[in-house]
Amino acid sequence: MxxxxxxxxxxxxxxxxxxxxxxxxxxxxxxxxxxxxxxxMIGGLIVYTVCVVFKLPYAVGLxxxxxxxxxxxxxxxxxxxxxxxxxSSREENTMLLAVGTALLLENIALFxxxxxxRGIPPMVSxxxxxxxxxxxxxxxxxxxxxxxxIAAVLLFVNFTRQGRAMRALAQDRTATMLMGADVNRISMLxxxxxxxxxxxxxxxxxxxxxxxxxxxxxxxxxAFIMIMIGGAGVIGGALLGAVALxxxxxxxxxxFPGSVTYLLIFTALILFLLIRPQGIMGKPWG
Amino acid sequence: MATSTEAxxxxxxxxxxxxxxxxxxxxxxxxxxxVVPLILRGQPYWLNVMTNAAILSFGSLGVWVTFAxxxxxxAQGAFALLGGYTTAILSTVFGLSFWLCLPLSGVxxxxxxxxxxxxxxxxxxxxFAMVTLSLTxxxxxxxxxxxxxxxxxGVLNIPRPAGxxxxxxxxxxxATLLLVGYxxxxxxxxxxxxxxxxxxxxxxxxxMSIGINVARYRVFAFAFCSAMGGMAGACFASLQxxxxxxxxxxxxxxxxxxxxxLGGLDFVLGPxxxxxxxxxxxxxxxxxxxxxxxxxxxxxxxxxLFLPNxxxxxxxxxxxxxxxxx
Numbered sequence: 001m002x003x004x005x006x007x008x009x010x011x012x013x014x015x016x017x018x019x020x021x022x023x024x025x026x027x028x029x030x031x032x033x034x035x036x037x038x039x040x041m042i043g044g045l046i047v048y049t050v051c052v053v054f055k056l057p058y059a060v061g062l063x064x065x066x067x068x069x070x071x072x073x074x075x076x077x078x079x080x081x082x083x084x085x086x087x088s089s090r091e092e093n094t095m096l097l098a099v100g101t102a103l104l105l106e107n108i109a110l111f112x113x114x115x116x117x118r119g120i121p122p123m124v125s126x127x128x129x130x131x132x133x134x135x136x137x138x139x140x141x142x143x144x145x146x147x148x149x150i151a152a153v154l155l156f157v158n159f160t161r162q163g164r165a166m167r168a169l170a171q172d173r174t175a176t177m178l179m180g181a182d183v184n185r186i187s188m189l190x191x192x193x194x195x196x197x198x199x200x201x202x203x204x205x206x207x208x209x210x211x212x213x214x215x216x217x218x219x220x221x222x223a224f225i226m227i228m229i230g231g232a233g234v235i236g237g238a239l240l241g242a243v244a245l246x247x248x249x250x251x252x253x254x255x256f257p258g259s260v261t262y263l264l265i266f267t268a269l270i271l272f273l274l275i276r277p278q279g280i281m282g283k284p285w286g
Numbered sequence: 287m288a289t290s291t292e293a294x295x296x297x298x299x300x301x302x303x304x305x306x307x308x309x310x311x312x313x314x315x316x317x318x319x320x321v322v323p324l325i326l327r328g329q330p331y332w333l334n335v336m337t338n339a340a341i342l343s344f345g346s347l348g349v350w351v352t353f354a355x356x357x358x359x360x361a362q363g364a365f366a367l368l369g370g371y372t373t374a375i376l377s378t379v380f381g382l383s384f385w386l387c388l389p390l391s392g393v394x395x396x397x398x399x400x401x402x403x404x405x406x407x408x409x410x411x412x413x414f415a416m417v418t419l420s421l422t423x424x425x426x427x428x429x430x431x432x433x434x435x436x437x438x439x440g441v442l443n444i445p446r447p448a449g450x451x452x453x454x455x456x457x458x459x460x461a462t463l464l465l466v467g468y469x470x471x472x473x474x475x476x477x478x479x480x481x482x483x484x485x486x487x488x489x490x491x492x493x494m495s496i497g498i499n500v501a502r503y504r505v506f507a508f509a510f511c512s513a514m515g516g517m518a519g520a521c522f523a524s525l526q527x528x529x530x531x532x533x534x535x536x537x538x539x540x541x542x543x544x545x546x547x548l549g550g551l552d553f554v555l556g557p558x559x560x561x562x563x564x565x566x567x568x569x570x571x572x573x574x575x576x577x578x579x580x581x582x583x584x585x586x587x588x589x590x591l592f593l594p595n596x597x598x599x600x601x602x603x604x605x606x607x608x609x610x611x612x
Contacts, residue, residue: 026412032412032415032416034540080587080590080591083591084590084591084594087594088594088595089594089595090551090595091411092353092358092547092551093547093590093594095358095412095415096543096544096547096590097587097590099540099543099544100544100583100586100587100590101587103582103583103586104580104583104584104586104587106583107579107580107582107583108580108583110579111576111577111579111580217535217536217537221419221420221423221536224416224419224420225416225420227416228413228416228417228420232412232413259427259430259431260427260431262423262424262427263424263427263428263431266420266421266423266424266427267424269417269420270402270406270417270420270421270424273406273409273413273417274405274406274408277408277409277413278413
């Protein structure tokens with residue numbers, strides 16, 4: 001039982017990074033980022049390249065993942081999304097563009113890194129015992145970094161000028177513009193920050209379970225589940241969704257054989273959405 | 287309400303209506319029945335590609351119907367899988383003929399679509415997109431965990447349709463299916479129901495306020511779409527003679543949706559143009575294997591950037607350009 005709780009907590013913390021990132025992008029841009037899982041995957045593979053191929057320290061790898069994926073996000077926002085949002089006649093178009101970028105990123109990753117499953121050796125060795133549960137030091141480190149980052153993002157969004165501008169943008173684009181915020185720059189920053197979070201999450205998880213170029217869609221699906229549970233575009237909801245999914249997964253994997261867990265999660269999700277279509281904290285049709 | 291629909295149907299079926307239908311379908315029919323077989327007669331590989339494209343177009347036409355009511359549907363893979371398994375199990379376990387399995391697969395998919403769609407269609411926008419995506423994954427896991435005929439949930443040795451032996455036969459069958467599907471969706475889009483769908487896409491509350499039973503119409507659209515997905519899945523199961531839970535994944539559902547979008551959501555012909563365009567582009571890029579997937583992805587982004595309303599919007603853009611340059 002303790003083991004399930006420990007696993008659930010670690011998973012939740014990592015998933016929270018993914019959910020926070022996709023929520024930032026959705027809140028600010030109103031774009032459902034289908035490429036989120038691919039950004040996660042690229043973050044993981046960058047850490048692999050830096051740490052295993054170039055043999056540099058893990059911290060450098062994580063930083064590189066955050067910077068590179070963040071830049072990719074900003075570039076995509078500036079070159080693709082802003083244009084399509086301006087010229088498209090249907091609101092579905094940005095979602096489909098996101099699907100297209102997901103495909104492109106996945107193919108680029110396949111081209112550069114191949115389709116092998118990549119992992120890196122644990123950064124720290126050793127195992128702690130927590131009651132009857134085993135807690136590898138490596139996972140504890142991943143947990144700690146995740147928590148620190150979540151706290152940092154919350155502080156940034158709530159208390160800095162830029163962060164407040166992002167939240168304002170999520171509420172009302174026109175009003176934010178009238179207040180003199182540079183909307184285009186804030187959108188780009190927000191997209192970059194969301195992407196960077198996905199990249200870091202991938203960089204952290206590669207030391208636990210490994211990453212391959214085809215993992216993107218599965219991760220995006222998980223991100224969608226989390227924001228459906230919590231409510232799209234709400235930061236608190238994203239965290240709640242992450243905790244719900246993390247623990248559901250940990251409990252499910254302990255009780256049921258392999259793929260039954262997710263079948264049950266999907267079934268529960270659909271039933272939940274019947275009762276509360278907008279998620280726990282979401283605004284209807286937000 | 288039913289009587290008024292019927293009335294519209296009978297008016298549409300008079301001679302100007304049928305002439306219009308002929309004009310809509312004739313170019314496609316000539317292309318599918320004459321041009322393609324003439325060019326590709328001796329090339330079974332390309333005939334196979336065209337068969338695939340025709341069946342996939344049939345599935346995408348269904349997704350187009352849900353686009354028509356303003357829902358982004360990423361569940362077509364789930365219904366293709368359902369239809370495929372229906373045909374697989376009916377034909378291998380119960381020995382039913384393919385010609386019975388095909389409509390039955392459509393019926394089963396439509397029933398399940400109605401059952402699931404009724405509650406889920408209350409969701410809109412990204413919520414509907416996300417939940418249908420989850421549905422695709424859930425369907426895969428369902429078959430993975432319930433079908434025990436073969437390791438990994440697969441069904442093997444599905445018989446080919448009786449009377450269809452050569453690649454050309456199969457192509458002609460797929461082309462016929464596509465033409466029938468096109469005619470049905472074209473008819474639907476032009477009928478009163480089509481206008482109801484359009485009004486729902488623009489504003490569901492407004493449609494409701496003028497007395498349209500929105501819930502019933504959207505379930506009808508979703509069931510129609512699911513039936514087409516189920517029949518497409520049934521054809522593939524019989525064509526490939528096997529089916530696995532991983533035959534249709536989220537990627538396939540997304541592809542069905544992309545085909546519609548790239549062809550153009552405002553045109554009934556859109557899904558067909560999009561599917562054939564992408565499938566043929568993918569095959570042509572095969573010769574530069576290493577870069578195939580990469581270029582394919584880049585191509586798609588380019589279309590979205592410069593033709594955000596689909597390939598079929600090109601004529602109107604060129605027309606505007608032509609008029610403004612004169």
